Amino acid sequence: MEVRQVSLSDGVAGLRAAGRDPAVGAVLVDATGAREIDPAFPRRLESLDTPTVAVVSGDCDAGALAVLAAATLGVVTDDVTVTVEHPTVLGLGLTWSLPAALGAVPARRLLFAATLDAWALRASGLAHDGDPAAEAARLAVPGAALLVRSLRVAARSTPAQALAYDDELRRLG
Amino acid sequence: MGKVTTSHDGAVAVLTLNSPDNRNALSTDLLVELADALEELDADDGVHAIVLTGGPSLFASGADVRQLRDLSPVEYAASPRATSWRRIGAVGTPVVAAVAGVALGGGCELALAADLVVAADTAVFGQPEVRLGLVPGAGGTQRWARAAGRYTAAGVVLTGRTVDAFEARDLGLVHRIVPAQRVVAAAVTVAGQIAANGPLAVRAARAAVRRAEELPLGAAMEFERQQLLLMLTSDDHVEGITALLDKRAPRFTGR
Secondary structure (H helix, E strand, C coil), rough: EEEEEEHHHHHHHHHHHHHHHCEEEEEEECCCCCCCCCCHHHHHHHEEEEECEEEEEEEEEEHHHHHHCCEEEEEEECCCCECCCCCHHHCCHHHHHHHHHHHHHHHHHHHHCCEEEEHHHHHHCCECCCHHHHHHHCCCCCCHHHHHHHHHHCCCCCHHHHHHHHHHHCCCC | CCCCCEEECCCEEEEEEEEEEEHHCCCCCHHHHHHHHHHHHHCCCCCCEEECCCCCCCCEEEEEEEHCCCCCHHHHHHHHHHHHHHHHCCCCEEEEEEECCCCHHHHHHHHHHEEEEEECCCEEEEHHHHHCCCCCCCCCHHHHHHCCHHHHHHHHHHHCCCCEEHHHHHHCCCCCEECEEEEEEEHHHHHHHHCCCHHHHHHHHHHHHHHHHHHCCCHHHHHHHHHHHHHHHCHHHHHHHHHCCCCCCCCCCCC
């Protein structure tokens, strides 16, 4: 299955189109220089049934954190700088999504940092330093898509409910 | 081809709304066909539970708004729409709704008319009627209030906001959440669990549960006691208890 590249300028429509194309096995999101992003973009990214890899580089605001938290896997390049300011944090729901993704204390380290470099982002666990294209190619398999769906449902379920969902999901694989 | 198709899986019947051209809008034709099909299955002794679904993409998008726009109150009252909804509500066989995608307006009322809802994680419930200058007319205001409480009902019915499968499960409306492609199969599994029980007992228990919405507690408890007395006259309860004591599966006859 193919990897579809979607940039921030393709917007929600680009993500939607990738999600609807049965040939697309994974989506590689280029979030270079993420600033004042559409809040619907990370929401749509998170709702895709296909695995996603986000790569963030350059000078970004906290929207980069939202994209990284919404993707299946996040990668940052060495030159990335993220400026964290409260209007973006609050506008993108990061006080909910970052603690959910990382745990409360690591999330606070990011949210109160003012600026974050590649080392801090990788140390937090929100991103790593792999090859984004290779990661996306690795995730472009049906099994990875099932895990993405399972994880999204599990986040809003009790253990028993999640297991019952997975019992049905396994029959699709 | 009809707008409602029926298939059978043992003692479970599956009714599928099949009007993809208008996203299963509940036209008068479709409602009449649905009521006919439900009544026919309800009268069939071989059918112990019914799954009602729109398939893995969507359940039902609501009333056929073009039809509604052109109806006068007198015409509405005289049309088969209102009668169809009453006939749908009068079915005594347990109904499991299998909901994927939108169940809005009349589609949501149809889902909430069922005894249980199995939902896909894609399911969306809501009563957007007020956005069109209408109100729900087939139980939307009442079923939401009774299932989820008056304040939740007000949020849904007065703002027209939608509720996803997870919130609906938290509110108690949804029995199980499954992948969309498995929603019909999972509902058939649940319906099969119901159908495996004593059919007289299931119908009586269902009727008693429904009384929880319709009668004061004392009268409903009295109804429940009467159902138990009725069961004590049945062959099925003798068979059920004997099978339990003999450590074997019961063979119910519905008598």
